[in-house]
Each structure stands twice: as C-alpha cells, then as structure tokens.
Amino acid sequence: MMEEIRELADEVSKKASKIDSENEMDLELLNLAFQKKLMGVNADETYGGLGKGYVELCMLAEELGKASGGFAHSVVVHHMAVDALRMFGSEEQKENFLKRLTTKEVGTLAITEPKGGSDVAALELKAEKDGDNFILNGRKTLITNAVFGSMFITLAKTENGITAFVVEKDKAKGLEIKKLEPSGMRGSGLASVGFKDVEVSEDNILGKEGKGMKVALATLSPNRIPFAAMGLGFAERCLELAVKYAKTREAFGKKIFDFQGLQFMLADVATEIEAAKRLIYYSADVANREDATVLGAKCKLFIAKVAKKAADVAVEIYGGHGVLRNSPVDRAYRDAKILDIAEGTSEIMKFVIARQL
Numbered sequence: 001m002m003e004e005i006r007e008l009a010d011e012v013s014k015k016a017s018k019i020d021s022e023n024e025m026d027l028e029l030l031n032l033a034f035q036k037k038l039m040g041v042n043a044d045e046t047y048g049g050l051g052k053g054y055v056e057l058c059m060l061a062e063e064l065g066k067a068s069g070g071f072a073h074s075v076v077v078h079h080m081a082v083d084a085l086r087m088f089g090s091e092e093q094k095e096n097f098l099k100r101l102t103t104k105e106v107g108t109l110a111i112t113e114p115k116g117g118s119d120v121a122a123l124e125l126k127a128e129k130d131g132d133n134f135i136l137n138g139r140k141t142l143i144t145n146a147v148f149g150s151m152f153i154t155l156a157k158t159e160n161g162i163t164a165f166v167v168e169k170d171k172a173k174g175l176e177i178k179k180l181e182p183s184g185m186r187g188s189g190l191a192s193v194g195f196k197d198v199e200v201s202e203d204n205i206l207g208k209e210g211k212g213m214k215v216a217l218a219t220l221s222p223n224r225i226p227f228a229a230m231g232l233g234f235a236e237r238c239l240e241l242a243v244k245y246a247k248t249r250e251a252f253g254k255k256i257f258d259f260q261g262l263q264f265m266l267a268d269v270a271t272e273i274e275a276a277k278r279l280i281y282y283s284a285d286v287a288n289r290e291d292a293t294v295l296g297a298k299c300k301l302f303i304a305k306v307a308k309k310a311a312d313v314a315v316e317i318y319g320g321h322g323v324l325r326n327s328p329v330d331r332a333y334r335d336a337k338i339l340d341i342a343e344g345t346s347e348i349m350k351f352v353i354a355r356q357l
C-alpha cells in the first residue's frame with residue numbers, strides 16, 4: 001500500500017503548484033487515486049475498499065499532505081463520506097453509495113451553513129416530508145469537494161430533529177453550486193451549495209431520522225486524526241525545504257544553516273513534528289478500537305500549531321523569496337492556517353478537550 005501511496009503522491013506533487021495557482025482540481029489525479037484503490041482505505045473490501053483502518057488512512061493523508069494541501073484535503077474529506085456510510089449505511093446503501101464512493105465518485109460532508117459552522121445544532125437547512133420523499137430548502141457553505149463531488153452527505157432539520165441525508169448530485173434537481181476562492185488548500189472544490197426544492201427519497205436517510213447529529217459527530221471525531229496527519233505532511237515538507245535551503249543559501253560568508261539562531265528554530269520544529277507524529281499515529285491506532293473524540297481534538301489542535309510554526313519558520317528562512325507566490329513555502333503557509341478552521345476550529349477543539357477534564 002505504501003508504494004501505491006508514494007506513486008500517487010509523486011504524481012500529485014508534480015501538479016501541486018498548478019492546482020494551487022488555478023484553484024482547480026486535477027481530476028486525472030483523483031482517477032489515479034481511484035485506480036490505486038486509495039479512495040476507500042477504511043471501507044470493507046466487499047464494498048470496493050481496502051479494509052484498512054485509521055492508521056493507513058493517516059499514512060495516505062501524511063504523504064499527500066507533503067505533496068499538495070488542496071489534493072490531500074479533498075481525499076481526507078472524501079474519506080469522511082466513506083466513513084459515514086461505513087458506520088451508518090444500511091446494507092443497501094453500502095452496496096449502492098459506498099461502492100460508488102470507493103470506486104469512482106467523490107463524496108462530500110456538507111454540514112456548515114452561512115450563519116455558522118461551529119454551532120452545528122443551530123443549522124437551518126429544512127427537509128419537509130412529502131410522501132416517500134423529503135424536500136430540502138436552504139444553503140450549505142464552505143463545502144470541500146462540492147464542485148466535482150457527486151454525493152453529498154448533509155444534515156437537515158426534519159420534524160423530529162436533525163437528520164442526515166445522502167444527496168446524489170445527478171438526481172437532485174435544484175442544487176446550486178457556487179465555487180469559492182480560499183487562500184489555502186486550493187483546488188479542493190470548495191463551494192457553497194444551495195438547495196431549492198431538492199427532492200430526496202426517504203431511502204437516502206443515513207442512520208435514523210432525527211439522529212443526524214450522531215452521524216456527524218461519529219464521523220468528524222475520528223477523522224480529525226487523518227486531517228491532522230495531512231497537517232503533519234505540511235510541517236514535514238516545510239522542515240525539509242527549510243533545512244535544504246539553509247544549507248545552500250549564504251550570508252556573511254557562510255551557509256545560513258551555520259547561524260545558531262536558525263538552527264534553534266529548526267530544532268524546535270523538528271521536535272514538535274516528532275511529538276505530533278507520535279500523538280497522531282497513537283491516536284489513529286486507538287480510534288480503530290474505541291472512541292477517540294478527545295484524542296482527535298488534541299491531534300487537530302496540536303498539528304495546527306506545529307504546522308503553522310513550521311511554515312512560519314520555513315518562510316522566515318527563505319527570506320524575501322519565501323513570500324513570493326509559487327515559492328514552495330508560500331503555499332504551505334497559506335494551507336497551514338486552514339488547519340485551525342476546517343473540520344472544527346481550534347477553539348471548538350479546546351472546548352471538546354476541556355469538557356473531559
């Protein structure tokens with residue numbers, strides 16, 4: 001599996017700069033990921049997956065994170081849709097939706113709304129019963145993969161609470177996708193999604209009616225660990241680039257690596273990366289066996305700090321060349337900030353951690 005991952009990451013890194021500058025996913029690369037069976041890492045083999053767990057998903061996310069933030073985030077979010085179906089799908093839904101997600105279609109997890117993302121329970125997307133169907137009206141925003149993804153796992157308000165639905169783009173008339181221009185993790189198909197009288201069959205309810213929050217939380221919590229592994233990839237790439245640059249760039253008649261001030265910055269980053277790596281892979285192993293909500297929050301909170309610092313140090317060491325668009329470290333700097341926000345903000349992670357103290 002590692003060979004497959006490295007081959008994919010090599011191809012992704014060749015196109016990473018273009019994906020970032022154009023904010024456009026390379027769909028051939030996503031097809032390559034499907035061909036290599038890397039789009040259903042933790043789905044059962046019966047449904048076209050690899051039958052692995054969160055550790056292997058982290059290995060994929062870490063390598064892709066080194067190559068391209070936008071591509072890596074797309075694959076990480078796709079696996080959230082895979083995981084939601086793996087955990088909550090009925091046999092029929094797995095045969096249909098999950099098999100499609102592991103073999104050819106990109107999934108999204110559409111929770112955030114224009115009025116807010118942190119307070120999920122306050123969402124307003126409405127689903128009204130109409131015979132055997134539900135009619136959805138409202139808007140989601142900041143949805144990764146929405147531009148090219150074809151299966152949306154979304155949350156809507158029904159009569160008896162919040163319900164999770166699988167919405168198929170090709171069947172859903174009334175979906176309006178508006179592409180967004182983020183500063184980082186570009187090319188991941190980020191968009192807002194309008195629902196105007198979108199008809200969805202009751203067969204597309206994921207889990208039980210009124211139990212959508214359970215679907216969302218059970219999916220998001222462990223998947224913050226692969227998300228953190230992606231950030232680990234950002235940090236490792238920054239350290240590698242910064243060390244390489246410092247060992248070739250000269251000032252005052254010597255390599256800038258020889259200045260102890262820079263060595264100390266790099267030593268701190270290397271130490272934090274080591275600590276983050278242990279936390280992430282330990283947590284991924286735990287998540288395979290038991291609830292890892294708090295560990296997932298710790299991984300996400302910690303890697304955001306580590307990756308932001310690694311990117312900051314890398315830009316500092318590159319000097320003026322570090323802030324030029326298309327410098328190898330500028331992209332990492334923009335990508336790293338998003339680790340604080342997507343899949344739940346750092347403040348919400350602290351809230352989750354503190355609640356258990």
Ligand SMILES: Cc1cc2nc3c(=O)[nH]c(=O)nc-3n(C[C@H](O)[C@H](O)[C@H](O)COP(=O)(O)OP(=O)(O)OC[C@H]3O[C@@H](n4cnc5c(N)ncnc54)[C@H](O)[C@@H]3O)c2cc1C
Pocket residue numbers: 077108109110111112113114115116117118119141142143144145182184185190338341342343344345346347348351
């Ligand atoms: C690149 C990117 C990709 C994303 N992909 C997806 C996706 O695929 N699917 C999806 O559903 N969403 C996605 N999101 C949305 C993301 O999950 C939300 O942006 C995030 O949950 C925060 O919601 P918000 O932006 O509405 O901020 P708000 O909830 O409005 O929060 C604003 C600020 O208030 C703080 N805050 C809020 N509540 C509290 C509290 N109780 N205590 C302390 N501080 C608090 C927040 O931490 C934040 O600093 C993505 C976002 C980005 C940037």
